[in-house]
Amino acid sequence: MSVEIEQSIARMRLPTGLAGLLPALTLIGLFFVVPVLALLLRSVTDPAPGLQNYAALLGDGTYARVFFNTFLVAFVVTVVTVLVAFPVAWMLAIMPPALASLLFGIIILSMWTNLLTRTYAWMVLLQRTGVINRALMAIGITDQPLPLINNLTGVTIGMVYIMLPFMILPLVGTLRAIDPMTLRAAALCGASPLAAFRRILLPLSLPSIAAGGLMVFVMSLGYFVTPALLGGTSNMMLAEMIAQMIQSLLNWGLGSAAAFILLVVTMALYALQLRLVGSKRPAGGA
Amino acid sequence: MTEPFLSIRKLRKAFGAFVAVHDVTLEIPKGEFLTFLGPSGSGKSTTLYAIAGFQDPTSGDVRLQGKSLLAVPSHKRNIGMVFQRYTLFPHLSVAENVAFPLRVRRRPDAEVKRKVADMLSLVRLESFAERLPGALSGGQQQRVALARALAYDPPILLMDEPLSALDKKLREEIQAEIRRIHRETGVTILYVTHDQEEALHLSDRIALFRDGRIEQIGTGEDLYLRPATDFVAGFIGNSNFLAAEHLETVGGAATIRLADGSVLSGINANGSFGSGQKARLMIRPEAFRLERGPRSAELAVEIVDVAFYGERRRIVARTAAGQEIDIRPTSSAMASHDATASRRQVFFDPAAAFLFPA
Numbered sequence: 216m217s218v219e220i221e222q223s224i225a226r227m228r229l230p231t232g233l234a235g236l237l238p239a240l241t242l243i244g245l246f247f248v249v250p251v252l253a254l255l256l257r258s259v260t261d262p263a264p265g266l267q268n269y270a271a272l273l274g275d276g277t278y279a280r281v282f283f284n285t286f287l288v289a290f291v292v293t294v295v296t297v298l299v300a301f302p303v304a305w306m307l308a309i310m311p312p313a314l315a316s317l318l319f320g321i322i323i324l325s326m327w328t329n330l331l332t333r334t335y336a337w338m339v340l341l342q343r344t345g346v347i348n349r350a351l352m353a354i355g356i357t358d359q360p361l362p363l364i365n366n367l368t369g370v371t372i373g374m375v376y377i378m379l380p381f382m383i384l385p386l387v388g389t390l391r392a393i394d395p396m397t398l399r400a401a402a403l404c405g406a407s408p409l410a411a412f413r414r415i416l417l418p419l420s421l422p423s424i425a426a427g428g429l430m431v432f433v434m435s436l437g438y439f440v441t442p443a444l445l446g447g448t449s450n451m452m453l454a455e456m457i458a459q460m461i462q463s464l465l466n467w468g469l470g471s472a473a474a475f476i477l478l479v480v481t482m483a484l485y486a487l488q489l490r491l492v493g494s495k496r497p498a499g500g501a
Numbered sequence: 502m503t504e505p506f507l508s509i510r511k512l513r514k515a516f517g518a519f520v521a522v523h524d525v526t527l528e529i530p531k532g533e534f535l536t537f538l539g540p541s542g543s544g545k546s547t548t549l550y551a552i553a554g555f556q557d558p559t560s561g562d563v564r565l566q567g568k569s570l571l572a573v574p575s576h577k578r579n580i581g582m583v584f585q586r587y588t589l590f591p592h593l594s595v596a597e598n599v600a601f602p603l604r605v606r607r608r609p610d611a612e613v614k615r616k617v618a619d620m621l622s623l624v625r626l627e628s629f630a631e632r633l634p635g636a637l638s639g640g641q642q643q644r645v646a647l648a649r650a651l652a653y654d655p656p657i658l659l660m661d662e663p664l665s666a667l668d669k670k671l672r673e674e675i676q677a678e679i680r681r682i683h684r685e686t687g688v689t690i691l692y693v694t695h696d697q698e699e700a701l702h703l704s705d706r707i708a709l710f711r712d713g714r715i716e717q718i719g720t721g722e723d724l725y726l727r728p729a730t731d732f733v734a735g736f737i738g739n740s741n742f743l744a745a746e747h748l749e750t751v752g753g754a755a756t757i758r759l760a761d762g763s764v765l766s767g768i769n770a771n772g773s774f775g776s777g778q779k780a781r782l783m784i785r786p787e788a789f790r791l792e793r794g795p796r797s798a799e800l801a802v803e804i805v806d807v808a809f810y811g812e813r814r815r816i817v818a819r820t821a822a823g824q825e826i827d828i829r830p831t832s833s834a835m836a837s838h839d840a841t842a843s844r845r846q847v848f849f850d851p852a853a854a855f856l857f858p859a
Contacts, residue, residue: 399555400588402575403659404602404649411576414605418592 251478254471261468268472278456282476285453288367288442289435292374296382296431297424299375304386305416309395326380334444337373338364341445369445370452374435381434382427389423390416429488433481453477504567506531506689507552507657512561514547521547523713524561529691531656534683536692538700538736539710545693548710549659552691554578565656581650581658581688585665587642589634595645596621596630602653620648623682640671644678651686660692664699676702697737701725709733729771731857734783741826743782747774747856755856757782760822765798767851772858779859786829787813790848797848802826804843818847 233240258268272278307315325333340346341363348360363369393416401411439454446452453473460470505528514522522544529535537545550556552563554575563570570578589598597604599620603613621627624644634642643663650658660679664672680703683690694700700707701721708718709732717729721737728734731742745757748764755770757780765782774780790797802818805825809832816828828847 394586394588396584396586396588397590399553399575400582400584400646400649401590401601403553403578403580403582404605405576405579405653406601406605407576410605414601415590419590 251475254478255475257467258472258475261471268468269476271469272472272476278473281451281453281456284450285436288370288374288446288450288452289432291367291371292378292435293428293432295371295375296378297428300379300382300386300427301420301424303379304383304390307383307387308390308393322380322383330377330440333377334373334441337369337376338444341369341372364445365447367446367450369447370442370450373441373445374438377441378431378434381430382424385423385427386420389420393419425488425491429484433484436477436481504564505529506566508562508564509548509552510562510564512548512551512563513559514544514551514556515559521713522551522558525713525715527708527715527718529689532687532689534690534692534703534705536694536700536704536707537710538694538697538707539716540736541695543710544713545708545710546661547713549661549691549693552657553580553582553659579653579655581653581655583643583646583650583658583660583663585662587634587639587646587666589642589645589649591634594631594633595626595637598634598645599648599652601649606653616652620652623651623685624648624678638671639667640675643667643675647679647682651682651688655688657689657691660690662694663692665694665696672699679703701737707737709736711736726853728783728855731771731781731783734855734857739786739827739829741784741786743784743820743824743826744822744859745780745782745856747776747778747780749776750774754851757856759800759820760824761801761820763800763821765851765854767796767798769852769855771855774856774858781857781859783855783857784826784849785853786815786827788849788853789828789830790850791830791845793846793848794850796850796852798851798854799846799848802828802845802847804845 259266261268307318310318338345342348343360343362343364345363347363348357351357351361352359363372398411398415401415402408406414437454438452439458442450442452443455443458446455457470457473460466460473507529509525509527509529511524511526512522513520513524521542525544525548527535537548539545547556551558552570554570554573558571565578589595590601593601596617599617600613603616608616617630618627621630624647626641626644626648629637629641629645634645637645646663664675667675676699679690682688683703692700692703704721706718706720707724709716709724711732717724717733719727724733724737728737734740735742744760746759747770748756748758750756750770750773753770754766755768755774756764756766757768758764759782768782793799801821803821804816804818806817808815810829812832813829814832816830818826818828820826
C-alpha cells in the first residue's frame with residue numbers, strides 16, 4: 216500500500232534540470248531579459264558608444280533634482296499609504312465577513328476603474344474651485360482655496376488613493392491570520408491597547424508592511440499619469456522626464472539610461488528588503 | 502462580615518433576547534481551585550469572560566478583594582489567563598513570551614530575568630527558552646502560556662478549556678502539572694471545562710452550569726455521591742435511570758414501585774413527591790452488587806453482554822420492563838460468578854440510589 220503511494224508520488228515528481236525549465240526560461244528571456252539588455256545597450260551606444268548618457272544624468276543638477284523629487288514623492292506616498300492602509304486593513308480584518316466582502320468589492324472596483332478617469336476625478340475634486348476647497352471654505356476652515364493641485368500635495372493624494380489597495384490587500388491577509396485571542400491574551404498580561412499594538416500587532420504585520428511598502432514605493436518610482444496630471448512643473452518625476460526625453464527630444468540614449476538607473480535602484484531596494492525581512496521570518500511559524 | 506476573596510454577585514449577561522448567564526452568584530475563597538463545568542452554551546465561559554473583562558455583564562458585579570472589577574479594563578485587572586487555543590506571541594521566543602507581562606509593567610531587567618527562569622523551571626521548560634512557539638508541541642505551548650499567565654503573580658488564574666486541543670495522554674500529563682503548580686503557588690484558579698473527569702481530577706469545588714444557571718456547586722464527591730438534580734447525576738459519572746412510581750416517603754427514605762411491579766424502599770428522595778407521582782430512580786453502574794448485602798434492594802435482570810474492561814467488567818443487562826442498564830462490578834467480583842447465567846438478580850444499597858422527579 217505505502218509502496219504504491221510512494222511510486223505514484225515518484226511519478227508525479229516534476230521534471231527537473233535545465234530541460235524541464237526551458238519553456239519558462241525562454242519566456243522570461245524573450246520578454247524580460249532581452250528588452251532590458253536592449254535598453255542597456257541603447258543607453259551606452261546612442262548617440263555614440265560610451266557612458267556619456269550616465270555622466271550627463273548623474274552630473275547635472277537639473278536631473279539630480281528630478282531623481283531626488285522622484286524618491287521624495289515615492290517615499291511620502293509610501294509612508295502615507297501605510298498610515299492610511301493599516302487602520303482600514305484592521306477594520307476589514309475584524310469586521311463581520313459579509314460587510315468586509317462588500318467593502319473589499321468597493322476597493323477592488325476602484326482598482327478596476329480606468330486610471331485616467333480616477334485621476335481626472337481627483338483634478339475636479341482638488342482644483343481651486345473644486346468640491347473640497349468649496350466645502351472647506353463653506354465650513355470656515357479656510358477663507359482662501361488651499362493649493363491642493365499642481366504640487367506635491369496633489370500628487371501624494373492622487374497616488375496614495377491609487378496605491379491603497381496594493382497595501383490593504385496583503386495587510387488584511389496578515390492581520391486576519393492573527394488570532395484575536397492573542398490580543399486578548401496580551402491585554403490580560405497587562406498590555407494597554409497601545410502597548411499591544413506596538414509589541415504584538417505591529418511586529419507581526421511588519422513583514423507584510425515591508426512587502427506592501429516596497430511594492431508601493433517601486434510602483435510610485437515609475438508612476439507617470441498621476442504625477443503628470445496632478446503634479447506641478449517644478450516637481451517633475453522620473454517617468455515624466457523619460458517621456459519628455461523620448462517623445463519630445465527623441466533622445467533614446469538618455470531616456471534608456473534614466474530607465475536603467477531606475478531599474479538598478481529598484482532591484483537594489485528589493486535585495487535590501489529580502490535581506491531585512493526575508494531572513495527574519497520565524498522558523499516553523501504558521 | 503468580611504468580604505470573600507472573589508465574589509460574583511447576581512451576574513447576568515444577555516445577548517439580545519438570549520440570556521447566557523442568569524443571575525449567577527458565587528463566592529470563591531483565596532487559593533481555591535474552582536471548576537466551571539457544563540455542556541457548551543451553559544454560560545460557563547461567558548461567566549469567565551466577565552471576570553476577565555472581555556464581556557461587560559448586563560447586570561451584577563464581580564468583586565475581587567472587596568473591589569468591583571467592572572470598571573477596570575482587562576489590562577489593569579492583573580488577572581492571569583490560559584486560553585483554549587494557543588495564544589503565545591509567535592514572533593517572541595518562549596523566554597520573551599514569559600517576560601512579556603513583566604516588560605509591559607516595566608520591571609527591571611534583573612527581576613525579569615530571574616522571574617522568567619523561575620517560571621520556566623516551574624513548567625519544566627528551561628531548555629526551551631530560546632525557541633519560538635511554532636517549534637513547540639501543543640502541550641509545551643500551553644505550559645508556556647501557563648508560565649506567562651503566572652509570571653506577574655496574579656491573584657487569580659483563569660483557564661478556559663486549556664487542554665481541549667490536546668490528546669488524552671498529554672491532557673493527563675498536564676492535568677498533573679496544573680495540580681502541582683496550584684499546590685506550589687497557591688494561586689486561586691477558576692477553570693472552565695466540559696470534561697467531567699477533568700473537573701473531578703483537578704478541582705476543590707465544581708460549579709455545574711446548565712442553561713446559564715449553577716445547577717449545583719460542591720466538591721466532586723458532593724456532586725457524584727449526592728447529586729442535587731437528575732441533570733447533575735446524568736452529567737457527572739455514568740448513571741442508570743429507571744422509570745418508577747413514588748408510593749410514600751418517610752424521613753427522606755422513599756418507597757417506590759418499578760415498572761416491573763417490584764417495590765423498593767429506603768431510596769434517597771430528592772425533593773418531595775406525591776403518592777403515585779411518576780419519578781426516576783438513579784443508580785450508579787458501580788453501585789450494583791452481584792451478591793446480596795446487608796441492606797440490599799434487588800432487581801431482576803437479563804444479562805445481554807459482558808465485557809472485560811481491566812479493573813472492572815461492564816455488563817449490559819435488561820430489566821423486566823425492557824430497559825437496558827449498565828452494571829460495572831469489579832472484575833474479581835465477577836470472576837466468582839457464572840457469567841453465562843442469563844437471568845439473575847442484581848443488588849444495590851438503596852441509600853446509594855436517588856429518586857428524582859420525572
